[in-house]
Amino acid sequence: MVDAAAPAPKANMGDPVPRYDARAKVTGSALYASDVALPDVAYAFLLSSAIAKGRIKSFDLREARALPGVLDILTHENIGEAIRKVKFFTEGGPASNSILPLGSAEIAYGGQTIAVVLANTYEVARDAAHRVKVDYEVDRPTATFESPGAVDQELATQNKKHDDPKVGDFAAAYATAPVKIDVAYSTPAQHHNPIELFATQCGWNGSQLTVHEPSQNVYGLKNGLATQLGIEPSQVRVVSPFIGGAFGSKGALTQRTALVAIAARKLGRPVKLVPTREQGFTVATYRAETKHRIKLGATRDGKLQALSHDGFEVTSRPDPYAVAGTDASTRMYACPNITSNVTIVRADRSTPGFMRAPAETPYFFALESAMDELAVALAMDPVELRRLNDTMKEPIKSLPYTSRTLMPCFDQASEAFGWSKRNPQPGSMRDGDWLIGWGCATSAYPTQMAPATARVSLFPDGTARVEAASHEIGNGIYTVAGQTAAERLGVPVGKVQVLMGDTDLPPAPVSGGSISTASVCSAVAQACDAIRAKLGDNGTGAVPTVDLVATLKERGLGSVQEYAEWMPHGAAKGGMQMLYKGAAQPIGGAKLPDRIQFAFGAQFVEVRVHARTREIRVPRIVGAFASGRIMNTRTAHSQYMGGMIWGIGSALHEKTEIDANAARYVNTNLADYLVPVNADVVDVQVIMVPEEDTLVNPLGIKGIGEIGIVGTSAAIANAIYHATGQRLRDLPLRIDSLVEAA
């Protein structure tokens, strides 16, 4: 029987080995942060600000404190500046924002933590939190774009590392282009909403602190927290063996961890915090809303002559967070004249942060919608428009792509989808009361890596052990790291133990930017190769040329252990030291001086729009992706498919609604913040296109965790245009605007 979830490997692909942690997760023996039972634990409940701007005049804590079981209440009045400042994430620090936890009476955003109630039970802590009375002095807050008080700033003036990509003379080329479009798009605020909430448990043993918290960066959490608490990093251990969904939300140090650590120290007993789903909307970060203006100019036969992409992104007052997707969107197609600009817009909001394909998700919705609009203006097939402008060199600096398999992705997906049967006329394909539309778009994601380490041990009983403090966020890193060691040491994969998610292990970089597999497996392979060399194997191939276990026994050794420090191409000189501090920066994509490295894909979507009531459904989606070496076709299939389903949600469902007057989030629960349910996900087909890239890293691995979401929303918008003749340029694509015009 063919198992669609475990496709047969093609060229340069590894076996669909079942997940290393599958049995533990299915049987419930995998312990997540909030599952860990600490003795005599006390419970914390957060109180969140009901206003977005202003200050706390006073608290009335009497009723809350009087409740039996309440132990203490932390506020700015008793914390103040007890927690030391750490740098904001994009300034090289570990913090998700630069506001001191309970640092002062000032309120900078709605939902800001303003008190922590500590009690003997969760129920009492929560009840007491409801009884805290807060007297606020309220200032009028700025909610979003164009709200009174919004401040626009060019990103380049706020972030010295940002440089707007430009080449040629856009204005002149656009003015004379025979075919052109000038269009604006927008994308909404979105929240990751991982099923596992933002739990934290802290316990002290003397001066040693152990933190149980789901994290995409345990070394960053350890070092950042030590700085905040004024203790040595060696006094902090972070344990995070399993993460129940993260998508970027668990990468940075949030305000909660230091508060729970201080509470535990104060009470002299462990403290457990599980914020509610509603609080998750402001405890962690989010994808900020964006706006775009794109101008494209082309010759009559479809050659791009001019491209301009202006992006606008909301951020908080204190932190200049931006995703600046123009780095990628200006480099996708051959074009001699390009200009771009990114503007950040400051509002009274929490600081945004990374969310799956942070830059590409919004910026490719704009770019790939615009490409479709240009194809319509040219009366040209949208696939052929991309083929005509395909390039093996990025246009800004003429740097070569290490590999680029875009058009084979389009061709294979198009074939599987049946694109040749498409009638290009909008509204021409109909099934009874349902209008059918077909659309497509390009997917792309930068291939990045960061310094990584691993310790690998081989034992005479034929077992091996891999140790690296990477993070199992559903990406299958346990499995592929184990596979790498099994292959290179010549032992069965079932004989490899893999330990991760613990700062007692060798450091691994943040699990973000789709870097984990390429970075960690490279370090594992390097350690394995050192073991091979020690045991007399001088081969350089993937599999050893001598029986390593037999040699080990022959020599009478108890074990052979090697520790590897692996550095990617282009990494800064101090990168390895930064890794040990939890601050190694991913490098790659369009940020290299000598080359550009990306993974590519193509997505084809069928939508059905009801002719009368206009609800939108996606019965069918086909994605083809080429991302270098595929380590495991099962886990890769899951990543691609998960990304595409995210794309459906991002296109049609997900939107964090913001109250324009209060500058607060409104739909902060999973009944009102919509994500696709099973009934919305019908037929999802993933095609893995073989690709060999010998440059990106010795194993030839590109990241695949995020590319699946890129372009999906544009493909869906393009399909809706084909179904209805209506062009929707604002996400989510909703019935509201379709039904009015129908």
Added chain:
Amino acid sequence: MRPFLYDRAASTESAPRAFDGLKEASLIQGRAPAEYLAGGTTLLDLMKLDVMQPARVVDITPLEPQHGSIAISDAGLRLGALVKMSTAADHPAVIKTYPVLAQSLTLAASAQLRNMATLGGNLLQRTRCNYFRDTSWSACNKRNPGSGCAALDGLNRQHAILGASQDCIATYPGDFAQALMALDATLDIAGPSGSRTIPIATLHKPPGSTPHIETTLAPGELITALSIPAGPWTRRSLYLKIRDRQSYEFALASAAIALHLDGDTVKDVRIALGGVASVPWRARDAEASLIGKPLNEATATAAARMAFVGSAPRTHNAYKVTLGQKTVVRALLQAATLEG
């Protein structure tokens, strides 16, 4: 959640006594001295959120033997108030003879919720207005009378365009009540001062200037049964629910239709609207406009227009005027194709 006293009801007659002795307490809904607990799918949520703070909770699930059965006869259908949503939705006779009822239940909530929630409780489920469900919003007349309505100038994509007031624009969130409205169901009610039977249409109160008073039930009154009279319109009936995703979402707009055709001529028709109104909404003028006429695009469109006369959209819900009308047209034309 605040501590509360928990009682298990011993009998239908004694259950209301839990409300005795607490009459001096505030009768504002949401601060009631006592609440009945059946499936708990609304009550427990709102207690955890601190929106409802009953001093006492009376668990009526022990009364399931008396009020948990389904009886079908030539006269109609009788549903015990403690029948689970899923039980009624899966009942073959309900599916066959009263499809609008079965569909309104199947299209509501999730399988897990339908397995817990009871029919009586379903009728009384409270609005999904986010400003009501989150106590950190200070302005909500329904939760805190006189405090204002944050939804009027706030986020109101989900809110009502029919039957709302200057004090509250919350939408009645349910589906099943619309089906019952279309079929002229009656409710048996037990209470401290005896039993009575009322038409479903008189259960819910439009918000007016007292949005905190949502129903005509007196303190301690308990819905015990739902009766749906038989009629030539029940088989040609359906529930159409329009929403952003395919399942597990409240209606943006919905229509319950029951139709009696004589040849091509409309003999009787019932139209009830959901997702667009503050209470389960019967479009009686629209119904009257169709009697004696053929049901076609033109007559259905005219009726749909009539159903939304007087609608009052706000900033984000104007689309519901168009969507609601199209939903009615689609539902009417679809009903006409059903077998009678």
